[in-house]
């Protein structure tokens with residue numbers, strides 16, 4: 213297996229993982245905006261894929277870095293090479309801006325799953341006594357934050373895919 217064979221294997225891993233990643237963000241969108249769901253149901257829909265997220269981030273990073281090293285223009289073996297790829301090719305400049313969207317979706321996905329979703333109610337709301345009403349207000353506030361983070365996450369994924377598509381168009 214030479215470097216080009218490993219590049220093919222890397223793309224065969226990168227593309228399914230980023231597709232699943234975007235699928236998860238779309239599922240988040242349903243989980244946080246679908247009418248008629250209780251907070252506890254939204255919480256469960258956001259939390260179940262935490263293990264996948266912890267596996268997907270290093271896999272996407274590792275394959276992305278290998279594809280960057282083995283890019284179609286010249287082999288990048290140091291940070292200076294990455295800067296040269298960006299300065300000398302549109303592909304390299306697009307990849308630089310794509311990283312921005314990638315870091316955004318990684319950060320927002322971690323924020324939603326590990327910080328905000330655990331704050332959503334873990335018990336179904338039973339009627340509206342004093343304490344429950346306050347909890348409901350907090351839950352609504354948290355839900356608004358999760359909805360905002362999810363919309364930004366969807367936009368970040370779209371940005372990464374549009375830039376990656378433009379990168380690949382450079383190869384034709």
Ligand code: HEM
Nearest residue numbers: 227230233272273276277279280314317372373376379380
């Ligand atoms: C959620 C995050 C990511 C998304 C949505 C994403 C999306 C994509 C897509 C759609 C492609 C095009 C595949 C093709 O048709 O060739 C691609 C290729 C690529 N990605 Fe990513 N990617 C992500 C993360 C990363 C990261 C973290 C890196 C770098 C560290 C990276 C570097 C690359 C490179 C170099 C290519 C190869 C393009 C080529 O030469 O064919 N990607 N990515």
